Amino acid sequence: MATTDIGPPDYKEMLPEVIAKNYGKWKYHEDIKPGVLKHVSETGDEAFTVRCGSPRLVSVDLIRDLCDIADKYCDGHFRFTSRYNPEFITPNKDNIEPIIAAIEKIGLPVGGTGRGISNMIHTQGWIHCHGAATDASGVVKAIMDEMYDYFVGKKTLPQKLRISLACCLNMCGAIHATDLAVVGVHTRVPTIDHEHMTVLCELPTTQASCPTGAIRKHPDPNIKSVTVNDDKCMYCGNCFTVCPAMPIAHAEGDGIAIYVGGKVSNARKAPMFSRLVIPYIPNNPPRWPEVTSVLKNIVEVYASNAHPFERVGEWIERVGWERFFKLTGIPFVEQNIDDFELARDTLRTTTQFKW
Amino acid sequence: MATTDIGPPDYKEMLPEVIAKNYGKWKYHEDIKPGVLKHVSETGDEAFTVRCGSPRLVSVDLIRDLCDIADKYCDGHFRFTSRYNPEFITPNKDNIEPIIAAIEKIGLPVGGTGRGISNMIHTQGWIHCHGAATDASGVVKAIMDEMYDYFVGKKTLPQKLRISLACCLNMCGAIHATDLAVVGVHTRVPTIDHEHMTVLCELPTTQASCPTGAIRKHPDPNIKSVTVNDDKCMYCGNCFTVCPAMPIAHAEGDGIAIYVGGKVSNARKAPMFSRLVIPYIPNNPPRWPEVTSVLKNIVEVYASNAHPFERVGEWIERVGWERFFKLTGIPFVEQNIDDFELARDTLRTTTQFKW
Amino acid sequence: MPKGILAGVEFEIDEDGFIQEPEKWSEAVAEDLAKDESSITPMPPDQWRLVNYIRDYYLQFGVAPPVRMLCKKNDFDLKYVYEMFPKGPAAGACKVAGLPKPTGCV
Amino acid sequence: MPKGILAGVEFEIDEDGFIQEPEKWSEAVAEDLAKDESSITPMPPDQWRLVNYIRDYYLQFGVAPPVRMLCKKNDFDLKYVYEMFPKGPAAGACKVAGLPKPTGCV
Amino acid sequence: MDDKTPMMDELEKGPWPSYVKELKKAAKKSDAAKDLIKVQERSFEEKMTMWKHGGIVGVAGYGGGVIGRYISRPEEFPNVQAFHTLRINHPSGWFYKTDRLRELLDVWEKHGSGLCNFHGSTGDIIFLGTTSEHLQPIHDEITAIGWDLGGSGSDLRTPTGCVGPARCEYACIDTLDFIYNITMEFQNELHRPPFPYKTKIKASGCPNDCVAAIARADFSIIGTWHDNLRIDQDGVKEYLDSGFDVQGLVVNKCPTNALEMVNGKLELAWPEDCVRCMHCINMMSKAIRPGVDKGATILVGAKAPVIHGACLSSVIIPFMKMEPPYTEFKELWLKAMDWWDENGRTRERISELIDRVGMRMFLRAIDVEPVPQMVYRPRANPYVFFDKGV
Amino acid sequence: MDDKTPMMDELEKGPWPSYVKELKKAAKKSDAAKDLIKVQERSFEEKMTMWKHGGIVGVAGYGGGVIGRYISRPEEFPNVQAFHTLRINHPSGWFYKTDRLRELLDVWEKHGSGLCNFHGSTGDIIFLGTTSEHLQPIHDEITAIGWDLGGSGSDLRTPTGCVGPARCEYACIDTLDFIYNITMEFQNELHRPPFPYKTKIKASGCPNDCVAAIARADFSIIGTWHDNLRIDQDGVKEYLDSGFDVQGLVVNKCPTNALEMVNGKLELAWPEDCVRCMHCINMMSKAIRPGVDKGATILVGAKAPVIHGACLSSVIIPFMKMEPPYTEFKELWLKAMDWWDENGRTRERISELIDRVGMRMFLRAIDVEPVPQMVYRPRANPYVFFDKGV
Ligand code: SRM
Ligand code: SRM
Ligand code: SRM
Ligand code: SRM
Ligand code: SF4
């Protein structure tokens, strides 16, 4: 029988020397310049980190290129961040510029630290997933081309701003708590392939999958299938996830929704959910210009209105969502008003508001 | 046919002269002393208001006594506040003391204004309601005897503090948004009088009445009645409200719960719900000493900890509920944690808390 | 529980005059109940139409009909219902129709 | 849709080897399916016990049984299930039992 | 049966005025009141209510206004065998002329226990305790002297408003007139329950909300202003001179930091940030007052916990002018009632219906466009309807 | 069929590194990668995915780690007819030694498209695209060189942690060691899906939460401290001297006003008020650091929207010491899993189960006493259970 359950390699083997030696002894850090961090240890050692962007969907060749750089400057070690960015760590200050040069040579941008925009958490999209209501890598490329200056530090922001994308409501990457979330959405009721239903799907699972109870047993007992109450369907696609006989993708209906103001860190304010500001923008490959311009606008309005060190959500909650809609010029529509299970807590139960 | 739909008397006829004359022209007011307000009009007129307490449940004789005072000092007019307090309004400053004397003579306390405790909004209790899990007038009397100094202004508080009572979860008086709420609660599953069920109750209405869906059709089709799933029943009594055949009152099980920190005004903070701090205190007539001492403790802890002009709920939300429980010494129990429909929004989704 | 004679039959009746043995209800019982509740006895056709509507609805759904439906389906103005049954659909018409005492809607 | 011959009968089979005509399932078909899925063919009693349990459960409830229940009710350790059906209860045992391709739990 | 009532007697003691004394006063003239004391004592002993469930009695032509009540032990307490209450619609603002009030009390003394609530927590005068036979006479006699019953059952309940312009400098709307006007306009809806369940309207003259409209009325009408609050610097100076801590108690406590002290002057430095919370005005009533472009915010949906938990009202119309005859409001209310009546289940309040079918359905029904003022924040979940297409 | 891919070509332009260039690099060696470019172009044209639903393939002895995928138009794109992905469990903290990594890449290049994700958003290395026949060989070859598959299906998914003590001065727990330890301990739960649905564990060294544990792990382990943060006044002086606005950017932004500047010194004036939000530390890393009594807050329940809307994790254990072998944590987790497994419905995450049956049931199952730290605020509704009596 094959070897099983050996687990991942021991991380200890993977650590650069300066890291292994100063493990748990770090004292403070400094931002040297965009993409470059300096960490100082209690032992007096210093570690310099150079971070760079990556498209995440990469060839083995690119990873080998990264290995080459690591071999040359970082005793054969490097790492990735939780947002897909390669990081090169060296105790030697003089290595910084050569590392940067090497990174740029293989076409990656140095940056992603400090008060700007880091890499986008994202998902598979049309590259690999059956459920995608929009693409992932393509949209990310289009957005990051626009946000490039905020990544490389040419432009800065009041505080870190995270953009994430999920190609359907499953929200792989859990982008429900991010400053700007780009979400693929369906807007049409699934169709039902009654004929293949029982072969492809478990009926009880399919029924139970619907958040609004829109799916019922087919009224005709001879038809072993289900029906959908169109009025109750909000196109979440969860039925399709469990039941291939209920395709929901639709070339004209699929598109993107924009959520704003989430955060994860506990700094100053507790973590917050991102909230719907634009319910639907049609898919417009290859560059999704409507999406990128909406995001740019929000970033710029944030940049010029927030206080220092205020995340997007903190800024909006301070000035009020009515002010956010006014400042960005985004129209407020019925979809912005919650009508799902916790809707009541979002209704404004006070006379306090701005005009 | 009898006269119908004439409606209440026209309020204009009911207004004291100084009020009619300065209607809509008031400029500012002053707190002269506990129970006495002065309102100044743009016309230069002044109106002095003397407010006093009342047990609300009164004999016609007491009202006539009030009429006598009004006839003597207030051109035959007086009013009640939204918290049951009689008010005498006079343009003549010299009337203040005689009015106070007259009020005290009929046994009522002057007070209820400013930063203290006004009269308790309350309900019928065992005086008149079929659903009462505790008494109303009796508990109110016991509490107000203890809070008297805060009514007459001998003691003051950081800001107004409202106490209200409802004798069952129907919460007549809508005391769900009050600084201190005293609520009659059942803690036993209703019994079912199967025999009289159909004569007394509509079965579908009875089933629909249950917030948790604990009530089902009786499994035996010959028994036209319902059953209760004990595990799902949280003793709200709503089934009893619609169905006399499901009595829920229980001498040992009935009692009082205490909710804290609600407010209604939009001043500074938006209105807030009161929140459960003590799920159950047994009924202990005639003076409910456990209830009064718990309330006194909360009032005193509030008095010595809140900032000026901070309502109870504003104070608690500033310092945190964990601090509230610590300062008051009230034990935190599983019932304090929400498990009803909006529960998720009450869970602490952050590492920010105090020890 | 007080007793009363309706259409010659002894009935358990509650304080508000609602019969406690619905299975014994009959048109004659209704006419007797109507003596206290309807504006005219014996009940004219519109009164009967209302009573029958309420009773049929109850027998079918187990609840008294909502007021709006009661008016709509019979094309009655609510004021007219009160003219026919001065105590209204609940205390008046439902009682005559032999329903349990409404705690809910009507 | 690819075709395959199982127990001498032509079957529609999907890419993962799940039969698309469940009504044609039989013990012989199962044995044939088991050739790719079970650790031993013909299937010994424990394998059959599992397959029958899964199939009965599915026919009764319309879904594959939860893994916990499958182990508990048959007193099998999950590792043992993987020994019998190396691809596991979903990709292995359910396939042999003729169920629709699990998207959910097992 | 022992006639002693030691627990009742205990509650005659203590500084707060005693309702037991009131019961005893009434008991001098009314056997029902006398029995009520015993009923209450027995409840204290047994820790249970003595009242039977329900009761459905009324007066001719009305479906509400009376709460029927019977005792569970008529043998023990024969004088309260039937002990119904009547709800009498109070005059706006709870102002009374004594002669009119005395006439009313006389009717009650003649026909009932002589006990009442001033007031019930909805706002009615409650006549506490009489028998079925007296109901019609009482109604006939009070209508004869210009009073009428309030609401009960599935109707529009007696509307109430704060003292407002009658004695309050903060009033942005004429609460008394508005309440009187709609009470008169909707007499039919008040007296002949037409709805799936009760519904309430309350009006407060300003965001201090002294009738708790936002917590207990399906329609909460709360006065506000659309321009800037007015600051009188002479008034400010007075406060400063008196030693009042304007910075600490006012400026620092403004929830949106809209105020600033500039060279001894208090400025509404960021007028667009003021959310009209009233705090600064409350603190400095001689120096600050609401703006001049006055009207009301209309909020919908407050109610008690049954059945989905309590609700506070939420903003539907951020600003509505409120001038007689209040046509805009009435049309809105009627549209809302019509939608509720058509779609609501039995015993479903309007906020529960909104919750069940979604705010967008309500807004469509009342022809109101969504605005961000309706919500604290937009939805976090992605479960969005596009039933009108994308 | 036209082989031009103008939209793909467009995405080679622009400053951000292009995944299309990567596809093209891979296409030089792999026909599957070549087809993938066409698939992507076609998707852009038709605005639809080209992939079929589902696919269930794997390796011997495991129930997860591979995502099966087939193309809907095998005739048009024959080289991606089957295009499965493998999830490879990354080493804690995503640190790599290049020789070990190169070995791994070689296996992939041999058996697959040569395309990968560094990393998937759970944290695995994703090998993107191979056929069913290659799966077992890949697994055999990677285990031979010391790698293993990560999670998929209804199992414990690959746990992840932030860089933590490896390179961060804020780390209050050893995230790397903890993640490695539990990954090894729970290999069975990771490889043989035993649960009603997926479950995740993520660990961050401090409340900054750099792996977003609180938003996307059923068990979120977040480092914190139980004593007071430490302030070095020399460090403070440095910041002050450099012109940094300590008052405005640090003291005034403390969410609980726990800090104060006293005579040029920065004091934690109200230590009991500090909620360890990290802000002051983040701003002044040279002068302020966490306390010395370190451990973690354990929070439960984060997940994506399906089916009741997204959840953030909520506090279950305010403070737990986190020392190897992490027995207390493991026992807690196993108790929780056992309860979930026993009571959860198919495809019901643990937070959905808690939501359905109530937090009290969960607390009882894991033997944890309720504490106020678990909630922002107590319940507002009065719907309380006393199933253990009053
Ligand atoms: C490398 C990385 C951890 C890892 O294990 O990979 C990391 C590393 C650091 N984080 Fe982080 N964070 C990393 C992801 C995150 C995330 C997760 C995410 O973005 O998905 C968060 C939560 C974001 C959120 O709230 O939505 C995160 C919230 C923070 C914060 C809190 C920021 C705030 O005010 O809300 C700080 C403190 C700060 O920035 O002052 C912080 C601070 C830091 C410091 C300064 C900690 C230190 O002393 O070393 C590190 C360098 C920061 C920088 O990039 O400028 N890190 N950090 C991650 C880099 C991701 C990237 O490539 O961009
Ligand atoms: C008379 C009355 C209105 C009426 O129509 O009857 C009234 C009258 C005034 N209220 Fe009120 N309020 C009255 C019930 C309320 C209520 C409703 C209630 O308690 O059920 C509230 C909401 C309470 C809550 O939030 O839970 C209320 C919240 C306020 C506030 C806001 C207080 C706050 O900071 O939250 C003010 C402003 C203030 O106190 O500075 C206020 C201010 C005032 C002023 C000063 C307004 C004025 O300029 O005339 C009046 C005298 C206040 C006093 O008593 O010291 N009034 N006031 C009510 C007296 C009730 C009583 O007998 O005690
Ligand atoms: C008399 C009064 C209490 C008092 O002592 O002041 C009262 C008494 C009753 N209320 Fe109430 N409610 C009274 C004001 C309220 C209020 C406050 C308000 O109107 O501002 C509320 C909360 C606001 C609201 O409407 O939600 C209130 C919420 C309820 C409820 C729960 C309604 C809900 O939707 O949650 C019930 C239950 C029901 O309708 O079946 C209820 C039911 C009742 C019943 C009729 C009992 C029942 O089970 O049917 C009570 C009759 C008691 C009796 O025998 O005398 N009563 N009730 C109040 C009316 C007096 C008046 O007209 O002035
Ligand atoms: C590959 C990956 C996206 C990526 O491009 O990075 C991914 C891809 C899929 N996810 Fe995911 N999820 C991935 C991380 C996540 C995360 C993020 C995380 O783990 O931190 C989440 C949100 C957190 C959570 O668990 O809730 C996530 C929430 C989901 C859900 C919704 C689960 C829920 O309870 O709400 C589904 C639907 C399902 O389970 O059926 C899902 C289902 C799927 C499926 C298997 C599609 C399906 O319908 O069954 C996707 C396969 C795509 C494909 O064909 O390649 N994926 N998925 C991520 C795993 C890579 C890795 O192992 O490193
Ligand atoms: S977000 Fe949806 S479409 Fe995208 S990878 Fe995840 S499951 Fe697939």
Ligand code: SF4
């Ligand atoms: S798409 Fe979502 S809402 Fe619509 S039927 Fe499917 S599961 Fe239900």
Ligand code: SF4
């Ligand atoms: S709160 Fe309950 S018990 Fe008290 S009067 Fe109202 S309905 Fe009756």
Ligand code: SF4
């Ligand atoms: S008391 Fe409440 S929870 Fe219990 S059965 Fe009755 S309605 Fe349901």
Ligand code: SF4
């Ligand atoms: S609500 Fe406003 S206007 Fe009405 S009495 Fe209170 S403070 Fe005055």
Ligand code: SF4
């Ligand atoms: S009314 Fe309130 S929000 Fe407006 S300035 Fe005054 S305190 Fe600030």
Ligand code: SF4
């Ligand atoms: S979570 Fe804390 S310990 Fe971990 S990397 Fe981020 S800042 Fe450092």
Ligand code: SF4
């Ligand atoms: S960690 Fe946060 S809460 Fe604690 S003192 Fe610093 S800023 Fe304040």
